[in-house]
Amino acid sequence: MGISSETGGTEREANALDRLRQRLRILYHGHSQSALRFQLAVMVVDLLIIAFFVVSPVLRGRPSFLWIDYSIAALLAADISARALAANDIPRWLRQPTSLVDLFILVTLLAPLWLANLGFLRVLRLWSLSRSGFLWRPLTRRGYGPWREIIHSALNLVTFLFVVTGFIYTFFFREGSGLAGYVDALYFTVASITTTGYGDILLPGTWGKLTSVAIMIAGISLFIRLAQAIFRPYKVRYPCPQCGLQRHDPDAVHCKACGYPLKIPDPGD
Template sequence: MTDLKSKIRRLYTGNSKRARRFRYGLITFDALTIVYFITTVALPETTTLTVLNTLLGIIIVIDFAARLWISHSPRRELTRIYTLADIAVVFSLLLAPFITGNLAFLRVLRGLRLIHAYHLLRDLRRESLFFRRHEDAILAAVNLFVFIFVTTSIVFVLAFGEAAGLTGYVDALYFTVATLTTTGFGDITMSTPGGKLLSVFIMVVGVALFVQLARAIFQPSKIKHKCPECGLNRHEPDAIHCKHCGEPLKIETEGETQG
């Protein structure tokens, strides 16, 4: 059992070609499931979708159990937000076959799989130099993307419902984007107090996320690399010395000659 645990840990954390391929496979799976849950939120629950959702739930459970098993701190792993989101997603997937009523709340829970994008970003930070160079802009874009589609799922369930189908989901997406950009066309509005409060929340958070994205795109890019002397962890990509304490840095590059 110890040998098996070591093999699994090497797959998740090792530097071999096999381990890197395995992790890129997990990254691909994470990305595809996020897209899948976005595109199927407005589709009616059929037998095929139920079987596929159950299969995805089992795979997510296996991945989750493996990460938890090899973790040096299982308790800390259990408290991460994307771990809690995955637990909710698995609950929604595996419980659906036993519920015959309205599945709206389960669809909202499945939308939380978007939060797993932050786990995906953590993996990319380790695997991709390109990501580390552009991390601020990518993270800001992911924040906005996650907010838009989680909010769209909530708006779809609350204001349109399963019967509205794909057209209703597009309307929910349209309302969300129009609200968070404060465009306010007024052709789709919330009439209840709860709906109006949701609209206010979308406006406030949406504007903040747009500003964050714009700042990340236009400000000078920096790369995360902790200075061994003073601990400063943000530096220019071509830095050879820490600007705070002067300590020599060894930032990973793609082969450019540093000045």
């Protein structure tokens, strides 16, 4: 009798977990009105969190910082747990770069004082968001699918800009500089990335020069990538079944790489 009760309880718990996972899959990946509203709400929360991450170097000394930090950690932990449960293969989901970035950001939120020097990396959440279906599914439905590569390149550049700004502020401008120091770090980053080089703000020492060189090389590469995405002819993403080539002309009937016949769907369908 006792064994039967335990088995029944285990089955009920398993069924409840399965129902929860199915519900989360519908909310995170579904197309119903309730799922779309949920996805929009999560995306808005993500954008607010990213805004906090951008200004967090300046807010770090304020009494309310830890309350906000731990509240965001609780939200992010709940979101990561829900995404994991919604995944069909949790170990595979955990190995994805976006999942690893989110887990690392959660660790920095849980230890804001110990890992303060790495706090600027939280802006990588913007990169993580740019790779999620939350951003692209509604845009694609509204006909903005062709802009995906341009938006990707722009978000990569913005992410790089604020990660580098946080790095510069943390290691070169932070001591007593406040908002003015953060603006100086942002100004230096933009001047370096654009190779404007006004010369009114310089990073001191050998490490400062090496940092400047790295910023200029990486920044100009991202600018070129963005320019290519904007000005080169429009392509569609459609993997060739034979060779796997991802990008083709919208009216292509054969793969340029291997000649395999393609059946690219009309964007209007």
